[in-house]
Amino acid sequence: MTKQNDLRSWIEEADKLGEVRYVDGAHWVHEMGAITEIASEMDPMPAVLFNNIKDYPSGYRLITNTLASVRKVALTFGMPTNLSNREFVAAWREKAKSLRPIPPVTVKDGPLLENVIEGKDVDILKFPTPKWHEHDGGRYIGTGDMFITREPDEGWINIGTYRVMIHDEKSVGVHIAPAHHGSMHIRKALARNESVKVAISVGHHPAFLSVGSMEFPYGYCEYDFVGALQGAPVEVLQGPYTGLPMPANAEIVLEGEIVPGSVKFEGPFGEWTGYYASPPKEDPIVHIKTVLHRNDPIILGAPPVRPPAEHAVYRAFTRAARIWDALEAAGVPGVKGVWCHPAGGSRMLNIVAIEQKFAGHAKQAGLIAAQCQAAAYANRYTIVVDDDIDPTSTFQVLWALCTRTDPATTIEIITRAMRTTDDPMGPPDGSGGFASRAIIEACRPYEWIDKFPRISGPSLELKQEMHEKYGHVFEMQHR
Numbered sequence: 001m002t003k004q005n006d007l008r009s010w011i012e013e014a015d016k017l018g019e020v021r022y023v024d025g026a027h028w029v030h031e032m033g034a035i036t037e038i039a040s041e042m043d044p045m046p047a048v049l050f051n052n053i054k055d056y057p058s059g060y061r062l063i064t065n066t067l068a069s070v071r072k073v074a075l076t077f078g079m080p081t082n083l084s085n086r087e088f089v090a091a092w093r094e095k096a097k098s099l100r101p102i103p104p105v106t107v108k109d110g111p112l113l114e115n116v117i118e119g120k121d122v123d124i125l126k127f128p129t130p131k132w133h134e135h136d137g138g139r140y141i142g143t144g145d146m147f148i149t150r151e152p153d154e155g156w157i158n159i160g161t162y163r164v165m166i167h168d169e170k171s172v173g174v175h176i177a178p179a180h181h182g183s184m185h186i187r188k189a190l191a192r193n194e195s196v197k198v199a200i201s202v203g204h205h206p207a208f209l210s211v212g213s214m215e216f217p218y219g220y221c222e223y224d225f226v227g228a229l230q231g232a233p234v235e236v237l238q239g240p241y242t243g244l245p246m247p248a249n250a251e252i253v254l255e256g257e258i259v260p261g262s263v264k265f266e267g268p269f270g271e272w273t274g275y276y277a278s279p280p281k282e283d284p285i286v287h288i289k290t291v292l293h294r295n296d297p298i299i300l301g302a303p304p305v306r307p308p309a310e311h312a313v314y315r316a317f318t319r320a321a322r323i324w325d326a327l328e329a330a331g332v333p334g335v336k337g338v339w340c341h342p343a344g345g346s347r348m349l350n351i352v353a354i355e356q357k358f359a360g361h362a363k364q365a366g367l368i369a370a371q372c373q374a375a376a377y378a379n380r381y382t383i384v385v386d387d388d389i390d391p392t393s394t395f396q397v398l399w400a401l402c403t404r405t406d407p408a409t410t411i412e413i414i415t416r417a418m419r420t421t422d423d424p425m426g427p428p429d430g431s432g433g434f435a436s437r438a439i440i441e442a443c444r445p446y447e448w449i450d451k452f453p454r455i456s457g458p459s460l461e462l463k464q465e466m467h468e469k470y471g472h473v474f475e476m477q478h479r
């Protein structure tokens, strides 16, 4: 990310990489959602920019899948755009380690102030918000959003990506997991019978989406991380109604208030696992008081559609890097790669590649990878492979699973671990509870590792030589 890049400059850059498709005339009822899901089945997944949306003026746009490929994530994070998935995880780890937080600066002016609508003139239905899936409970304006709150006593600012459903032209509902920081801020104030002012940016540079959905420690302001990424403080305006900081070059920001006791049913919404796993429930209503937007605004959509999906692509990189960090911090040696498979929404199926150094090493790596903070919330399977296996290659991992496991002895089951309410295998009443985990050692057995059958087939060197000599005939690609 370069200095103060906004969503528009990001689209220009992504277009130069050939990463954007343009759709004209789609309907906001189901069509934009379905097109996004069809695009998500492509490899790599392109971003999709919708314009001339049914019932809306030309120029009122929405973009999805901005973080749906390694090249677009690289563009967003200011990294080289020619890396493989495996290389990117390692490169991102190095970059993340070198980043130092840079707090935002307040400015007086910015493109977001091009339109400021207040009071009775507020009408959030003026934006082309999709009804993403056929069975959703409403139109979700917040999917790739930044939900901005202030800690009521300590004053620090949190940004979280939480789903936001439109109730009517002047109110929305928000669904936040109790452990998430925005919920803690809101509940603290409401418990004292105080109203809470919040701001919701629904269009901005994709870095804000990625950072808003990264898990940082309580008390950490995500603006500082975006500042670190772009190498300069984020320029923020003070919201006219809330006083909350909002990016000066955001596309659309809704400012509102949550009042004690004001709740309404929110949901259901197709969630990241690919199911409607949690039933609708009463959630706080945000009464919108002010709307700020640029001319010809662009909503940033990131619907948590059934994988393959954007949310599972970019979070695979950042979560894999964090699990790798946790393994190293716990003293596990020889880690050569980590991957959070997008089929599991980058949470449920994690793979660790190690160079086995001692008996029990694979088990140690698997247990820690399954229970470290970055993974513990919702993983189901952790597979440990040898380092000749590329953990980002589904085929190689399945080959290791088929040829280097003995189900009776190499699968460890952990019981009574955490369960997410989004887990489709959870109790039908959405009550959550516990879930089990499987740690699978898909490695050559350490006790006779030297006697494990030699792998058949050409060596890498021979394959490379054949590729150079005959690649034009077979268009061979190394897996």
Ligand SMILES: Cc1cc2nc3c(=O)[nH]c(=O)nc-3n(C[C@H](O)[C@H](O)[C@H](O)COP(=O)(O)O)c2cc1C
Residues within 6 Å of the ligand: 143, 144, 158, 159, 160, 161, 162, 163, 164, 175, 176, 177, 179, 180, 181, 182, 183, 212, 213, 214, 215, 216, 302, 303, 304, 311
């Ligand atoms: C596309 C997308 C949608 C999300 N929707 C929600 C949501 O509706 N509610 C929620 O609590 N978390 C949601 N998350 C997860 C949070 O954004 C994530 O856990 C984040 O780290 C929470 O930030 P916080 O700890 O600062 O509250 C979503 C993540 C993504 C990528």
